[in-house]
Amino acid sequence: MTDKALSITQVSKDRGKTRVLDDITLSLAPGQRVALLGHNGAGKSTLIKSILGLTSIHVGTIRIGDATPGSAQARRDTAYLPEAVSFHPALTGREQLTLFAQLSGSRADVPSLLDRVGLGNALDRRIGTYSKGMRQRLGLAQVLLGRPKVALLDEPTSGLDPISRQDLYAIIDELAGQGTAVLIASHALTEVEARTDRIAIMREGRMVADDTLNNLSALAGLPIRLKVRASANPEALAAELGGNRINGASVELLCSPDDKMEALRRIAGLGDAVADVEMTPPKLEDLYRHYAQEEMQ
Template sequence: MTADVLNISNVDKDRGKTRVLNDVSLMVQPGKRVALLGHNGAGKSTLIKSILGLTPIHSGAITVDGAAPGTGAARRATAYLPEAVSFHPALTGREQLTLFAKLDGAKADIAGLLKRVGLSDALDRRIGTYSKGMRQRLGLAQVLLGKPAVALLDEPTSGLDPISRQDLYAIIDQLAGQGTAVLIASHALTEVEARTDRIAIMSKGHLVADDTLTGLSRRAGLPIRLRVRATDNADAIAAQIGGQRINGASVELHCTPDDKMAQLRRITDLGDAVADLEITPPKLEDLYRHFAAQDASEDLS
């Protein structure tokens, strides 16, 4: 297994006169979970299809566990969960997964896999009776067959209730724990913010950001919000540290990441005048808007 089990290097892809992937480079190491974010039309689906070998690229290179997309070796190394899974409605969950296992040549505990994704009560029901969320769970069980080097998950929580979403990310954690490189294309920013190792953001075919959440925050330089709740006198606190009074009892101010520690020391020096302190860093939604807007402004320049 290579150091970067999924390696995308300087990839360009044209559709007619439109460049839908523009010099995209992205690497995913074994055991890492990378979120791939972007608006509709940003290039996420095209990139995933290119990794799967379903659509050719015009320049650059992609390797999956050292193999070219679409080759037998790459297919054996890759597991894929599309946003809209489709199975034969007349088969039961057990029959469908058994068929996949035979096609893959994998020896699997079918009942155990279906239990793992929460389908133990429906393993002998026909798939035609499954809800969308249940079909999504069955698709995830297919991903778990064998030990894929790379798992590509396209909107994996689509159709799932909140508890099922938590269960799914727990399974994704297990996948990563066994050494699988996981690439998750998603619009659910709140979910991936806490459950991935890196965030990759696409905009208009460009990869505009690729870093940890902390690294993205540092690069963006977006302000951190500090809210200080006064013990008695919010006006006195505001006079010393600046900021704006909130609800008569608190003071809110913003600082840059570089100034955060200095500002916290000033607040600490206030002693018992401070009853509480809330620190709110930029959220992933803020960072996403920042980098996507940055790409748009560059296009206009």
């Protein structure tokens, strides 16, 4: 028995002469939320299809719990929300979700489930009248059927307005709280930065980063930005601290994490000449650029 909801071990896959997955290793524990990032063509979709058992791998192993992708047990334990979700336009939301529940053997309360994803007022409307965001919500309701061990979400906020995005991540948090491991493939870096436990970054079929945001930041060694606002004389402040003048009244400094405290002591030593200090650590966008940058030719 394994204590991992999803285990991917040294997986490789070739498409013709091109290696599209190259020695990928990734694991998710029950309840973990992991963001899967990478440029288009990095291999994210191929990896997800391999987890679902829709495409074969040539080397390595993938397990959903103890089950092999594509097996009956793996299909029961895995939920999937594609980016381009599609349903029969002639069915109502209630009919479509009821059909999915019957196919999965779930005894879910369909009206309550649709209400939970914000479709309570549209459960008897035909899906052909739904907006893209409403179809995305219906897809999320499908993910919520039963209690999957693993949920694979491919660009789950596509087509959703800001409030709906917040609602979606609240539901993702509920899923994780129930023990579902959630893998989110997304380009919405600001969203996943605050709502996931780990960041995994792929580049050209390889996994180039897999850790918490804080650990990735420390490993990358990217600089911290300090914005120092002068009380009265920005020229004198710039001369004392160096750095770049910005907005006419402030100076921006870059320092390594190890030098942060020394820089703050220097700034504090200037006393009343300093009106304010803002410190900005590297953001996920900075880390993504660092780890996912294309190799030099």
